[in-house]
Amino acid sequence: FREQAGSFTMPVDTAAFFDRFGEPPVTHKYGTAGFRANADSLARVMSVVGTIAALRSRSLDGHCIGVMVTASHNPVQDNGVKIIDASGGMLSQAWEPAATELVNAATPAEFDEALKFFANAVGDKTKCKVLIARDTRPTSQDFAQRVSAGASMLNAEVIDIGIATTPQAHWAVARCNMGQAYDQASYANFFARSIKDFLGDALASKLSPLYVDSANGVGAQSAVSLGEALKSVGVEWNVTHMNTGDGPLNDGVGAEHVQKQLQPPANMGVGDLPDKARCASLDGDADRLVFFDFREGGMRLFDGDRIAVLLAVYVAKQLQDSFPELKFRLVQTAYANGGSTDYVRDVLKVGVDIAKTGVKFVHHKAEESDIGIYFEANGHGTALFSSKAVQTLESSDLPGAKKVLVLRDVINEYTGDALSDALAVECVLAELGMSFDDWYALYPELPSRQLKTAVPDRGAVKTNEDETRVLEPSQLQADIDALVSKYTRGRAFARPSGTEDVVRVYAEAASRTEADELANAVVDAIKKNLC
Numbered sequence: 138f139r140e141q142a143g144s145f146t147m148p149v150d151t152a153a154f155f156d157r158f159g160e161p162p163v164t165h166k167y168g169t170a171g172f173r174a175n176a177d178s179l180a181r182v183m184s185v186v187g188t189i190a191a192l193r194s195r196s197l198d199g200h201c202i203g204v205m206v207t208a209s210h211n212p213v214q215d216n217g218v219k220i221i222d223a224s225g226g227m228l229s230q231a232w233e234p235a236a237t238e239l240v241n242a243a244t245p246a247e248f249d250e251a252l253k254f255f256a257n258a259v260g261d262k263t264k265c266k267v268l269i270a271r272d273t274r275p276t277s278q279d280f281a282q283r284v285s286a287g288a289s290m291l292n293a294e295v296i297d298i299g300i301a302t303t304p305q306a307h308w309a310v311a312r313c314n315m316g317q318a319y320d321q322a323s324y325a326n327f328f329a330r331s332i333k334d335f336l337g338d339a340l341a342s343k344l345s346p347l348y349v350d351s352a353n354g355v356g357a358q359s360a361v362s363l364g365e366a367l368k369s370v371g372v373e374w375n376v377t378h379m380n381t382g383d384g385p386l387n388d389g390v391g392a393e394h395v396q397k398q399l400q401p402p403a404n405m406g407v408g409d410l411p412d413k414a415r416c417a418s419l420d421g422d423a424d425r426l427v428f429f430d431f432r433e434g435g436m437r438l439f440d441g442d443r444i445a446v447l448l449a450v451y452v453a454k455q456l457q458d459s460f461p462e463l464k465f466r467l468v469q470t471a472y473a474n475g476g477s478t479d480y481v482r483d484v485l486k487v488g489v490d491i492a493k494t495g496v497k498f499v500h501h502k503a504e505e506s507d508i509g510i511y512f513e514a515n516g517h518g519t520a521l522f523s524s525k526a527v528q529t530l531e532s533s534d535l536p537g538a539k540k541v542l543v544l545r546d547v548i549n550e551y552t553g554d555a556l557s558d559a560l561a562v563e564c565v566l567a568e569l570g571m572s573f574d575d576w577y578a579l580y581p582e583l584p585s586r587q588l589k590t591a592v593p594d595r596g597a598v599k600t601n602e603d604e605t606r607v608l609e610p611s612q613l614q615a616d617i618d619a620l621v622s623k624y625t626r627g628r629a630f631a632r633p634s635g636t637e638d639v640v641r642v643y644a645e646a647a648s649r650t651e652a653d654e655l656a657n658a659v660v661d662a663i664k665k666n667l668c
Contacts, residue, residue: 151245154290158184164241167233168635169495171219172240173208176276179216183280185240186218187287191265192255193232194293197223199264201296203310204288205303206271206280210352210393210420213386216276218284221268225311225551227497232258265293268313270306272355272422274386302359302423304554311551321362328557329366331546335564336372344563345572346375348416350402352391356423356555357381363556374560379405392418392425392516392555396440407431415573419555425516426555428562430573437577441512442477444562445469447576448510448520451544451565453485455537463526468503468511470494471605471630472587475645480580491603494632496553508541517553520545540568583626585645586656592640592667595633604632616662624651629659640667 163178172182186204194202203221211217220228220236228236235254242248267288271277285295298309298320305324312319333341351357360378367374380390380402387393390402395418401407402418410416410431417428428439449467456465466488467481473491481487492502496517503509507526512518522545530538547564549557566576592598599609607614613631621627625647631640640663644656 151248154188154248155245158287160243161241165237167228167236167240169227169497170209171205171217171228173211173215173217175214176208176216176274176280179218179276179280180283182240183218183283184287186220186236187267187269187284187293188290189232189236189239189255189287190220190267190284191288191291191293192259193220193222193228194265194267195262195291196255196258198262199266201266201268201310201313203268203270203306204284205306205422206269206274206277206284207303207355207422208272208274209303209422209424210387210391212388213274216274216280218280221307221310223310223314225307225314226500227552230497263292265291266296266313267293268296268298268306268310268319270298270301270303270309272303273300273382300355300358302355302554302556304424304549304552304557305359307551308549308554321359322366325359325362325366326369328363328547328549328560329370329372331543332367332560332564333370333372335540335543335547336567338371340564340567341372343567344373344375345415345566346377347559347563348377348379348405348410348414349559350380350390350395350405350416350418351378351382351423352394352402352419352421353380353382353384353386353388354391354419354421354423356419356421359423360419360556363560374563387421390418392420392427394418395429396427396438396515399436399438401429401431401436417559419559420516423555424553426553426558427516428559428573437573439573439576441514441516441518442469442474442582443576443579444516444558445510445512445518446477446481446579447562447565448544449481449485449487450579451569452508452510452520452541453487454569455540457537459535459537460529460533463507463529464488464505465508466490466503466506466510468492468499468506468509470499470513471603471632472514472643474514474582474585475626475628476580476582484580491605493602493604500552512553516555519550519553519558520548521550583628583645583647584649584652585643586652588642588644588656588660589634589639590642590660590663592638592663594667595638595640597667598631598633598640600630600632605630607631610666613662613666616666617659620655620658620662624655627651627655629655631659631663 200223208215208217239251271281309319503511507523509521629644646652
């Protein structure tokens with residue numbers, strides 16, 4: 138660093154930084170998942186991210202900023218790192234390009250140039266605090282130390298909470314900035330008390346048995362801690378923990394595997410469990426969740442769409458149109474199954490907003506409502522409550538208002554949290570007296586098909602904001618519209634991949650045959666227009 142960049146004073150010069158941490162071996166881009174790649178290319182990235190987190194903290198007058206070292210559902214040889222903002226949410230999108238530029242600076246001169254953004258944001262502020270957490274990957278401990286080294290170069294106060302789930306890290310940052318206890322025991326105790334408040338004495342001993350796949354990841358030990366905290370307040374969580382770390386991380390296990398492959402995780406097939414066992418699967422850092430069970434027709438998947446609908450059913454039942462001043466919406470992406478969308482709009486009479494694919498876009502869209510529930514199909518989601526909603530419900534004498542407020546405490550509002558979401562589902566099912574069969578019967582899913590096709594230039598495809606329609610080339614959307622009109626309950630869209638030169642296609646229709654036909658026909662239309 139320069140000794141001074143504008144009014145932005147740094148403790149060491151750029152040459153010292155490069156001497157210590159080296160040059161970037163490959164180019165990285167900060168996205169929804171932060172920086173994520175094969176672990177071999179990330180050592181320097183970790184140090185720079187520690188510095189960025191300290192700078193972000195300085196810009197916010199020393200408020201705590203988090204750094205989570207994880208690659209979530211990726212294979213064990215990968216790793217990643219993302220910054221948690223002072224609110225407990227994701228890093229401000231305005232900082233993402235600057236973070237990318239600083240991480241990829243290949244020379245001291247480029248590094249100095251990239252610092253200009255931070256100079257304007259930080260000014261002469263010097264106080265900073267960085268909280269670091271990590272998952273159980275073999276590279277994560279070393280990477281967390283590198284993050285700490287990068288933050289320490291700006292004399293940051295570094296708090297290392299050790300191994301934690303990604304949602305725990307988000308929760309810890311928010312609590313730290315509220316001056317409240319944020320250690321892992323506090324996390325377990327907080328949610329245990331909230332769950333007991335929801336269930337009461339009558340239901341505290343009536344949670345049905347559940348088999349939980351922890352993807353051989355960090356969620357296993359957190360689930361055990363939460364179970365002990367629940368027991369201490371009188372809640373019997375009848376849970377059997379599976380895939381707790383004896384096998385490879387995310388290899389044939391985890392929510393990503395179950396949802397994408399439509400197959401049960403290792404050790405949890407039909408012959409491994411009791412008949413009609415109720416099951417849940419977390420991903421490697423415990424921020425995604427899906428449920429599944431088995432019937433004669435095979436495995437039944439309860440994905441993010443079904444979780445969102447269940448929570449919407451509960452909230453709608455409690456509100457009962459008594460609070461017209463509150464904007465209550467369900468937020469989905471274009472990948473949400475049309476059966477779920479139709480049920481929420483036509484049966485529950487709850488509005489549905491469609492956001493661009495990616496949790497940061499869905500989360501921000503949900504923030505526009507007073508009560509916004511969102512879950513991507515992959516099982517990542519939560520429910521958000523505005524200050525207006527909280528004040529309105531707190532001032533009401535209606536029992537339903539109090540129940541919604543207690544549900545709010547059961548859910549981790551800061552980010553998708555597989556553990557709190559799992560228990561929120563269990564609480565709602567118990568309160569409504571619903572079985573998995575009842576839950577699955579809420580709506581029929583439309584058969585769907587996802588495909589991708591290689592194109593010379595994916596940048597030639599431009600879509601609208603929520604990615605449901607192609608703007609360029611316009612003829613492609615006209616062709617898709619014509620194809621969709623031929624199929625009963627047909628729906629299809631095409632969107633460029635964010636990572637490879639392909640265009641992704643989603644199609645659904647009233648039958649499996651029609652969904653497959655429509656998807657393949659859209660692929661042919663893409664080839665006609667782009668190849």
